[in-house]
Amino acid sequence: MEEIVDATIENIAVTNRANLEVFSATLQHLAETDRDIIVVTSDSRGSGKLVPFGQKFPEQIVEIGIAEQNLVGVSAGLASTGKKVFAVSPACFLTARALEQIKNDVAYSNNPVKLIGISAGVSYGALGSTHHSLHDFAVLRTINNMIIVAPADNFETEQAIRLAAETNVPVYIRFGKKQMPLLSESEKSFEFGKGRIVREGSDLTIIATGETVAPGLKAAEQLENDHNISATVVSMHTIKPLDYKLLASVATSGNPIITIEEHSVYGGLGEACASFLIQNGYHNRFKIIGIPDEYTVTGSQQEIFNHYGISGDGIAAAALGLCR
Amino acid sequence: MSEKELAHKSVEYRKKILKYIYQAKAGHTGGSLSCIDILNVLYNYTMNVDALHFDSPDRDRYIQSKGHTVEALYVVLASRGFFPESDLETLCKYQSHYIGHPTRKVHGIEQNTGALGHGLSLSVGTAIAGKMDKRDYRVFTVLGDGELPEGSNWEAALSAAHYKLDNLCAILDKNGLQISGPTHDVCNTDPVDQKFEAFGWSVRHVDGHNIAELMEAFDAVPFEKGKPSLIIAHTVKGKGISYMENQLKWHHGVPDSKQYADAIQELDLLEETLP
Numbered sequence: 001m002e003e004i005v006d007a008t009i010e011n012i013a014v015t016n017r018a019n020l021e022v023f024s025a026t027l028q029h030l031a032e033t034d035r036d037i038i039v040v041t042s043d044s045r046g047s048g049k050l051v052p053f054g055q056k057f058p059e060q061i062v063e064i065g066i067a068e069q070n071l072v073g074v075s076a077g078l079a080s081t082g083k084k085v086f087a088v089s090p091a092c093f094l095t096a097r098a099l100e101q102i103k104n105d106v107a108y109s110n111n112p113v114k115l116i117g118i119s120a121g122v123s124y125g126a127l128g129s130t131h132h133s134l135h136d137f138a139v140l141r142t143i144n145n146m147i148i149v150a151p152a153d154n155f156e157t158e159q160a161i162r163l164a165a166e167t168n169v170p171v172y173i174r175f176g177k178k179q180m181p182l183l184s185e186s187e188k189s190f191e192f193g194k195g196r197i198v199r200e201g202s203d204l205t206i207i208a209t210g211e212t213v214a215p216g217l218k219a220a221e222q223l224e225n226d227h228n229i230s231a232t233v234v235s236m237h238t239i240k241p242l243d244y245k246l247l248a249s250v251a252t253s254g255n256p257i258i259t260i261e262e263h264s265v266y267g268g269l270g271e272a273c274a275s276f277l278i279q280n281g282y283h284n285r286f287k288i289i290g291i292p293d294e295y296t297v298t299g300s301q302q303e304i305f306n307h308y309g310i311s312g313d314g315i316a317a318a319a320l321g322l323c324r
Numbered sequence: 325m326s327e328k329e330l331a332h333k334s335v336e337y338r339k340k341i342l343k344y345i346y347q348a349k350a351g352h353t354g355g356s357l358s359c360i361d362i363l364n365v366l367y368n369y370t371m372n373v374d375a376l377h378f379d380s381p382d383r384d385r386y387i388q389s390k391g392h393t394v395e396a397l398y399v400v401l402a403s404r405g406f407f408p409e410s411d412l413e414t415l416c417k418y419q420s421h422y423i424g425h426p427t428r429k430v431h432g433i434e435q436n437t438g439a440l441g442h443g444l445s446l447s448v449g450t451a452i453a454g455k456m457d458k459r460d461y462r463v464f465t466v467l468g469d470g471e472l473p474e475g476s477n478w479e480a481a482l483s484a485a486h487y488k489l490d491n492l493c494a495i496l497d498k499n500g501l502q503i504s505g506p507t508h509d510v511c512n513t514d515p516v517d518q519k520f521e522a523f524g525w526s527v528r529h530v531d532g533h534n535i536a537e538l539m540e541a542f543d544a545v546p547f548e549k550g551k552p553s554l555i556i557a558h559t560v561k562g563k564g565i566s567y568m569e570n571q572l573k574w575h576h577g578v579p580d581s582k583q584y585a586d587a588i589q590e591l592d593l594l595e596e597t598l599p
Contacts, residue, residue: 038456062452065486070445070479077449080435081381081457100439101476105446109428109436 015182019157019175019211020118024049026161027086031057037165038083040064042071048088048118068093072101076111084114084165091117091133091174092124099139106170107145114164117174120150121211121262122291125300133174134291137239138267140172147171147192148239150210150262153180156237159190167192176211176262178301183213183235195243201230204319205250208260209236209269212289215305216260218312223319231319242272251277256285256322260310265290285322289315325368328599330535333403334364335595338564339588340399340409346584348415350424354561354574355393358499359466361533362557363400366464366495370542375405378432384461385450387435389443390468390497391425392576397433398422406432441474443467444494448483451492451552462545466495470502473511478523481552485524490546493553497532499561503575517556525554532557565590 031037031053039045040062045054054061062078064071068089075087087094094117095102106113117136124131140148147169151157157175164171171192183198190196198213199220208216213235220231232250236243236259251257257277259270270288277284289309297307305311309318325333337360345351363386367373371384388397395415402409407430414420421429425438435446447465454461471477484492496516500507508514517527526547530537538557547553561575562568565587568577579587 059456062487064479064483067476067479067482069441069476070448070483073442073445073476073480074449074452074483076435077446077451078453080446080450081453083453083456101442101445104436104439105442111435 015154016179017154018177018179019151019154020049020177022154022157023116023161023175024053026158028053028056030162030165031060034084034165035060036082036084038062038078038085040071040075040078040085040087042066042068042089042093044089044118047090048116050088068097069101072098072113072115073105075113076101076105076109079111079113086114086116088116088118090131091120091136092131095133095136095139095172102140103143107143110145110169112168112170115170115172117172119177120174121176122296122301122304123176123178125304126298128298129296132296134264134296136172136174137261137263137269141240141267141272145170146240149173149192149237150239151175151237152208152210152213152235153183155182156190156196156235160237163190163192174210176301178211180211181214183217193238193241193243195234195236195238195246197232198235199231199233201232203229204231204255204323205234205257206231206260206315206319207234207236207250207257207269207273209239210262212260212262212310215311216315219315219319222312222316227320229319229323236269239269239272242276244276247273247276248280248282251282251284254284256287256319258287258289258315258319258322260315261290262310263290265292287318287322289318327535327539330364330368331598332595333368334361334535335591335598337364337396337399337403339591341395342579342584342587344399344412344415345395346579347413348417349578350416351395351578352392352576353578354501354568354571355390355468355497355499356396357563357565357568358532358559358561359390359393359497360396361535362466362495362497362538363396365535365538365542367400367404369539371464372461375432378406382459382461385434385447385463387443387447387450387463387465388426388437389465390440390471391437394424394426397426398430401430401432404432440468440471441476444477444480444484447492447494448480448487448489451484451489452487454491455487455489461491463492464495466497469496469498469500469507469513469516470510472513472516481520481523481525484552488550489552490548490550493542493545493555495555495557497559498556499559501561501570501572501575505572520554524551526551527554527556529556529558532559533563564594
């Protein structure tokens with residue numbers, strides 16, 4: 001999956017770019033024909049790759065300064081007038097500092113703000129836990145009226161941003177800043193709440209989200225090549241509403257299931273899947289891979305991934321344990 | 325509505341606030357009575373908003389930041405025809421839309437509030453949108469003095485001045501009491517006028533129960549071009565009912581039948597003295 005695949009989608013989502021860059025390019029593209037697209041930032045236009053947007057559409061960007069509560073409240077006020085508002089801030093601050101504004105001003109009041117959590121998960125690496133967002137899926141899952149999306153590659157990111165712009169309910173989209181390979185050249189469908197099967201297999205199912213789908217695919221290749229184990233890989237880009245139909249379908253085979261996420265093992269994708277499966281009579285062998293409940297190790301995003309087994313090797317090893 | 329009509333309306337509203345809180349056995353009595361004259365003047369004199377055109381993009385907006393005094397807002401909206409007043413018989417009852425804080429499920433309510441320190445940011449966003457779209461609407465929000473220590477208010481106050489939102493008017497219902505005591509003992513925010521002025525707002529003081537002063541202040545908004553306006557309304561918690569005035573227990577105290585009857589009698593007498 002390391003090679004660059006040219007998959008230009010309306011001149012934006014070339015592959016192997018950071019999802020962050022695709023987000024920014026997509027927003028610019030949308031803003032060219034839609035004056036209601038408004039970006040709201042908390043001194044985050046640089047880290048959100050939104051400087052060109054601000055230069056091109058100075059009337060469509062609102063700078064709040066470092067004040068995330070106000071960022072979300074103002075965004076809700078703007079959205080209440082019909083604006084298509086993208087509130088952009090590092091995921092760690094957006095979903096913790098401004099949680100009450102997300103709960104009340106956005107979700108409860110149904111002001112359809114598109115909350116964009118940039119540099120999500122452990123993207124900030126060695127900057128440490130203040131800058132990590134390993135809680136966002138968990139806390140937002142418990143809030144009614146919120147779609148939660150973690151696009152895996154450039155294609156999913158572009159599609160998610162386009163869909164969010166036209167969606168009349170609150171959406172949270174989080175991604176990182178690492179360059180991401182294209183997951184599938186053939187699977188071109190994307191809608192919120194529908195997982196994408198990016199690799200078909202017959203022995204095991206790997207369900208991953210966001211930037212962990214790529215190591216999931218890598219593990220599937222290793223398992224095939226080294227152990228003759230054939231794995232299905234699902235990009236479960238929407239954490240809520242979760243694709244129960246797809247879950248039931250992969251569970252029916254009886255194959256073991258591994259979930260992977262750049263999030264605490266508590267309250268995220270894995271526990272959401274487990275909850276559905278166990279309540280619906282599926283007893284597949286099951287393993288959640290994510291960041292454990294501990295003081296997160298210091299390192300780059302990749303080093304943290306490797307440390308906790310969010311890597312081709314780590315996932316393959318876990319799969320072998322489950323398939324034996 | 326004329327000043328004289330508004331004065332009568334205030335008495336009527338006070339009776340209704342007490343009636344529905346008494347019936348529901350729940351509500352924020354003291355604060356509803358302190359802000360009711362402000363809401364009366366806003367909805368019956370100042371704001372360009374009505375039930376038939378509530379979806380108009382040009383309507384003036386009212387966002388109640390001190391959401392707990394929703395009973396005041398409900399009785400005003402009912403009298404303005406947003407919903408039948410009889411709906412208020414269900415206040416705080418099982419499965420009612422008329423809960424103890426503002427909710428958009430009730431026609432006429434702009435934003436769900438109740439957690440404190442949210443109304444000003446919502447108002448700033450709404451006012452920025454008005455400027456973007458070159459619409460003439462104005463945004464009004466009533467803040468409680470007890471909620472001012474919430475930091476989000478000050479974040480929003482900065483933005484309002486930064487974006488020169490002279491289409492935004494906040495009214496501080498300065499009744500001086502909050503649930504655990506006088507605001508100056510709990511967390512003193514005075515001199516609040518100087519604080520807002522330092523943040524870039526234009527500030528005026530009014531007697532928050534003087535209809536003429538409220539009308540005049542709202543007529544003068546924006547106080548300065550390019551600045552958000554703050555009206556510091558000096559009010560009395562429990563205003564109009566002698567045994568409730570400035571008494572902490574009436575923050576969310578509910579009158580018993582004798583107290584209710586006494587209060588209505590007091591308001592009847594007051595009404596007789598009005599011109």
